[in-house]
Amino acid sequence: MNNSGIRHDSSGTRLQLIKAGLKRRYAKEKIFKTLGITAIVIALMMLTVLFITITKNGYGAFQQTFIRLKITFDASVIDPERTGDADVLSQADYGGLVKKTLRDMFPEVKKRREKRDLYSIVSSGAAFQLRKMVMDDPGLIGTTQTVWVPADDDIDMLIKGHIKAGEEGTGRIKANEAAWVNTLIENRAIEKRFNFAFFTGGDSREPELAGIWGAAVGSLYVMFVTLILSFPLGVATAVYLEEFAPKNIWTDIIEVNINNLAAVPSIVFGLLGLAVFLNFFGLPRSAPIVGGLVLTLMTLPTIIIASRVSLQSVPLSIREGALGVGASKMQSVMHHVLPLALPGMLTGTIIGMARALGETAPLLMIGMVAFIVDIPAGIFDKATVLPVQIYLWADSPERAFVEKTSAAIIVLLAFLLIMNAIAVVLRRKFEQRW
Amino acid sequence: MKKISGMAIALMLFAAATLILPVLMPAANAAGRNYISIVGSSSVYPFATVVAEKFGKTTKFKTPKVESTGSGGGLKLFCSGIGVQYPDIVNASRRIKKSEVKRCAENGVRELTEIKIGYDGIVIANSRKTDRMSVSRKDLFLALAKDVPSGIGESLIQNPYRTWKDVNPSLPDIKIEVLGPPPTSGTRDAFAELALEGGCRKFGWIKAMKKKDKKKYKAICQAVREDGAYIEAGENDVLIVRKLEANPDAFGVFGFSFLDQNADKIQGSIVDGVEPEFENIASGKYPVSRPLYFYVKKAHAGMIPGIKEYIKEFTSEKAWGPEGYLIDKGLIPMPDEEREKFRREGKNLKTFSM
Known part of the structure; x- marks a missing residue:
């Protein structure tokens, strides 16, 4: 297509030459554009898949299952001698309060093994939560409060539908535990709430307490x-x-x-x-x-x-x-x-x-x-x-x-x-x- | 414009000041460390971290720092010397070796306390979508060893078996495909020693070799085949569980706690007629299980606050007892007398000798 060539040609052949090449040049450009767009589409698709998978897997963690407990802050358990001493308050058996509340909620549970199963539906973090409440406000001692405590991670997974209450020996959730959870759901004593602990806590080996x-x-x-x-x-x-x-x-x-x-x-x-x-x-x-x-x-x-x-x-x-x-x-x-x-x-x-x-x-x-x-x-x-x-x-x-x-x-x-x-x-x- | 350049100069001066910091640091560092530093095995890590967390939450001491470095790497760090810059406790999924004790002593770490914490079963598992397999340790050896007896006299050939049925006609006709940890892992060492060597010993002439040529015996019994039937899947056991779900024909080798947590997806194979269940591992019936340990530097007990209390927490019944919180995380408890023995030794910081 250089000028010196064109000058010697007659105008008819010049046009013919250009026209003959035109189609091919357009086709080339089109192919290049298509390839470019394909590349972008593939990249965007992969990115979308990545984002969707991560969001789908991860959004659940922003919520956490909580169980409602009516805790009686029994003075004879927390501070039997009424000293009001911070050391006594911090050493008290708050786990015992949680266990007692659970026993009161499900009075039919009598056997030792069953009791163990019952205690396991509430996170071990519940006791620390109660301790913090009492330490912040010792006036709570002797009162009865409604407290929402985090559920155990297995119960959390059950509520979120990630695991099923399976047959004996195959699942993390036993049949009796599933039954208790159902009772709790009926009483509206279990619900998913925003997981503040995830954004404010440090690491933990209990998933329900672990934070970023x-x-x-x-x-x-x-x-x-x-x-x-x-x-x-x-x-x-x-x-x-x-x-x-x-x-x-x-x-x-x-x-x-x-x-x-x-x-x-x-x-x-x-x-x-x-x-x-x-x-x-x-x-x-x-x-x-x-x-x-x-x-x-x-x-x-x-x-x-x-x-x-x-x-x-x-x-x-x-x-x-x-x-x-x-x-x-x-x-x-x-x-x-x-x-x-x-x-x-x-x-x-x-x-x-x-x-x-x-x-x-x-x-x-x-x-x-x-x-x-x-x-x-x-x-x-x-x-x-x-x-x-x-x-x-x-x-x-x-x-x-x-x-x-x-x-x-x-x-x-x-x-x-x-x-x-x-x-x-x-x-x-x-x-x-x- | 002038403002920005002024800022840049200020930043540069700040950087220069910060660069000098490291030089002044050793003095600040020597002032001490008020938390316990723990390193070591990734198999003990899940248990040590739980104890550390409870310890930090229920006592006035700071939460210990737990690093997962592997048993070998942890012992190397641990044995580097006495002082706040070295770890106080090392977790190990095997017993400390003579060479490591020597290395420790060379660096001034002479007095150690050994505490056995319990057992960990190693399971070979597959997806629940297929049938459960029942193998013997001999089958495992024949399926996974690099060289196997040829059947003609006392000679070895390269492992020719392609399917489980080739190994033992009673096993299913599926390709041998086992996902497991790499050689750097303590789990792999234990699997080779307990499962493969256990099966290998069933051949009389190889067993006899142990007395004559221990090195060769070990090489035969513990070498894993490298032709693709055993796939090294990295240290990440969660990954192995996911791969088993995707591929029902494959088997995986990992610690019991992963089977315990994922029992709705995978099932443990029966080894030598014993199911990999809690009770069987605890009673010692299940053949592929190993003890877990941690070692404490005695010299640090007075130096770093909380070491004795940490040992007390770890060895308390509410932690490692048959119904303790470590058991919920998959640890297999020791019998009562053994627990009592190690609790006492931990309390008195009894000096360990090989």
Whole structure:
């Protein structure tokens, strides 16, 4: 189709040639477009399937089955000598109160074995709930209160329809337990409520008490350490390499190494963290400070590369203009180039952070894959993170942890979405076009 | 614009300050740790975590931290030395080895207390959609060993069996397909030792070899075939249960607690005529069961608050007794006298010797 060819041809053959090729060119374009759309559709379909499966499996965990009990806070059980001492109140047999209430609700249960079955329909967390109520308000002693306590995880699964009350020996729920649950349903003494414990509690081996908050706080601490270390370090490195460093063999070596580091598997950073931060510096195991340091090493290359690209995209005229009106090199970078490049750097940082948020492998080596109940109190306290919590729950034998796992994934995804949304907003806000 | 760059500089200074922190940290760290640190076996993890949680909720002490590192990895960490940066307690799904005791002693960890907590049955199970299988340990050995006796004299051939029927005509005509844990797992060690070696010993000439050439005997009896009939499914037992549901012809090897929790979906095969049931494992009738332990560093008992109380909680009847909460989680209790013995030893922190 070049011009020199056309000039020598007569106009008839030229048109013919073009027309003959036209159909094929259109067809090619059409095929390419179709392929593109197919690719997008397949990707979207997979994403939808993923979201639907996780939501379907996980939304149940946002609700929890509760049982209504009429508890009599018997003073002779809680505080027989009427001391009102906090130690006495905290040591009292609250489990006994729950058991007595259950016996009163089902007076026909007499045999020892049957009683055991009956007690098992209420979560062991009920006693702790009562203790907390009394500790908060000792005035409750001697009164009778209607309390909603969490049901055992097996009963929860039964109510949610995940397991059936099976034949003898095949199910987790025995026939007598199923009968009691039916009585409770008839009396409206059992219902599903919003599961606050899931969002406010730490980990637990009882699925009905297990919460995500401990891991979420751990993740926040780790991300905090990672951010305040990796962002300034990464930006400073990028600015120096891009604006000040001479181009020689040493900077070339450094550049190649940074690019290589970005591709190193994350577990390697975990091993490094174990050797350097734990064994050499003697930092505590399982602490967010170490997790943050390890993830800093992992995200630094990403941030440096993104920041350099962002600096490169600032037009030369800005730098020259600044230098032209008498600014020093330092002033031109700090006052003009860096602010213009910052939105791109922030985007790179947040993407790096999002990746760090989802990491488990490097944390395995430094002891953050652990069962931790208490909500971490600081960056030196023991902690775990969201993806590790998901992994630990996925590995637990109790059936109720299946939906907890999916619910935790939903929480993690929400975290990621928020971070990405921040990245988009920041970019929109500060973006400059030339 | 000036504002942003000022912020950037401030952030950089902050980062520099934080970078110096690690250097100052050892001093802060030496101040102590006010919670118990536990590492070790993933098979003991479900039980140790329950005790740790109850302990944290019912006493004035902080909840211990429990890491699941595997028995070997846990013992390595545990034996690294005395001091707050090392774990206080290690869980193990097997007894501590001589080499590990030696390693411990080299690092100053001389006095340990051993506490046996109970038993864990290892089951071979399949989906409830198909028939339950009844095998002997000899069948298991022939189906899963790398090399099996050829039947001609005292020689071995590479495992030729494709279906369970090939192994024993009374078994069903389905392909041998067993999902189980990888060699790094304590469950796999125990399965090889108790089930495969147990079956292997039924061959007189191999049994006789034990005295002459123990290494070779072990190699024959505990090597698992690598031609695809035994599939290493990772340490995740939940995954194995799901795969069994999807594939009714496959069998899986895992701990009893997973069978217990998923009894509506899977069934345990009968081994040597004994069903893998709670009572049978507790009484020792079921042949494939192993003891679980934890080890305590005596030197740490005075250093870290709550160690003695943790042992007391673990060894109390309400935890490991026949009706305790650990039993609800799938632990198989020890007989009364044995429980009493280990409770006493735990209380007095009796020093363990090989």
